[in-house]
Amino acid sequence: SRQDLNNWSELAARFMTAAGVTEDDIVHIAFGYGLFTGAFGLHYGAERIGASVIPMSSGNTDKQLMIMQDYRSSALVCTPSYALTMAERMEKLGIAPSQLSLRVGLFGAEPWSDEMRREIETRLGIIATDNYGLSEVMGPGVAGECQYRCGMHLFEDHFLPEIIHPETGEALPPGSIGELVLTSLTKEAFPVIRYRTRDITRLIYDACPCGRTMVRMQKTMGRSDDMLIIKGVNVFPTQIEEVLFQVEGCEPHYQLVIDRVGNMDTLEVQVEVFESIFFDEMKKQRAFVDLLEKRLLSTLGVGAKVKLVEPASITRHEGKAKRVIDKRRL
Incomplete structure (x- = not known):
């Protein structure tokens, strides 16, 4: 009216x-x-x-x-x-x-x-x-x-x-x-x-x-309908975002890929990182991934695999960002 x-x-x-x-x-x-x-x-x-x-x-x-x-x-x-x-x-x-x-x-x-x-x-x-x-x-x-x-x-x-x-x-x-x-x-x-x-x-x-x-x-x-349930644990994308933003070297762009292997849920966090990290030697990359995975486990209470991707490789959106890809057949 x-x-x-x-x-x-x-x-x-x-x-x-x-x-x-x-x-x-x-x-x-x-x-x-x-x-x-x-x-x-x-x-x-x-x-x-x-x-x-x-x-x-x-x-x-x-x-x-x-x-x-x-x-x-x-x-x-x-x-x-x-x-x-x-x-x-x-x-x-x-x-x-x-x-x-x-x-x-x-x-x-x-x-x-x-x-x-x-x-x-x-x-x-x-x-x-x-x-x-x-x-x-x-x-x-x-x-x-x-x-x-x-x-x-x-x-x-x-x-x-x-x-x-x-x-x-x-x-x-x-x-x-x-x-x-x-x-x-x-x-x-x-x-x-x-x-x-x-x-x-x-x-x-x-x-x-x-x-x-x-x-x-x-x-x-x-x-409540965006909440992800991974291995019985409630996970919100913003929890993951908070962890990523606290670690120097992470770009503010990420994507979550959920899948099911056998009967187990898997969570992969794809995160853009600075070029200096992406093109760094494998040993330093592994240490960076380990740091992220430990912090995610501590925050979420469930393990996540971290995949480092090149800057600007995750699709940009002019409206709401699309953070989650759920491949599970539930």
Whole structure:
């Protein structure tokens, strides 16, 4: 309804303002326009604030960078994985972060770790913030981080949040990790009651230094339907991502290949590494692989085979990154 669109604009403007966007900003939107709600949601929010908007849409990274330079974009909107793709292309073209006017990024649409956040901030020279939404409920505008980045403020005047056990549906105590369930309080055209988002997170009730009083939700750890079960152990791709980002020499691009040999599940982690490591002597490569495999085993509780691949050999995606290839016949 018209009122739903007004609310959507207002809530997107809320989290964009919390992230530091003002009427003086030029917001570069590299989400795909169309049926995907991400682009329009932040577009409406930026207009509500009074900021200028560049509706660039996705794709053509070289042109994205040219427009960002020419129009002095100060806020970037895209997936976190595409932000890293942009950073990688900038480095190849010899464009330093100081040659852009970017100061803040508003990233969403896929799970990403704090290690990935630090990588983006270092390589683009910006503050990277997270936001949350889903098309079935509203799109972006359910929750978003402030500049303290200690959880996403969830707009309880429009949504009632609960955390449940993803398998039993049992309501969990405050602070528990589980599946987020949302009830819309103001939607007119498509209200939802106890909608299971499938997103795994927890709610934070402690006070935020920014002064906002609504409950916060932790960055999503993955989806209950994205969760991998390897030899009976629950594994989320973001757990693997965190390990890889902690080891110097790993590029921020990886892929998980799950297969079944006989009756046993196998997990292979293909990770891009610096050229100096990929072309290093076999003994040093083996030591690097051993280090990664030990850290993955310690974190996941299940063994994984690590395969080092050349830089830029894993397919890049302009939208959500495709991290998992499951070859099992279940």
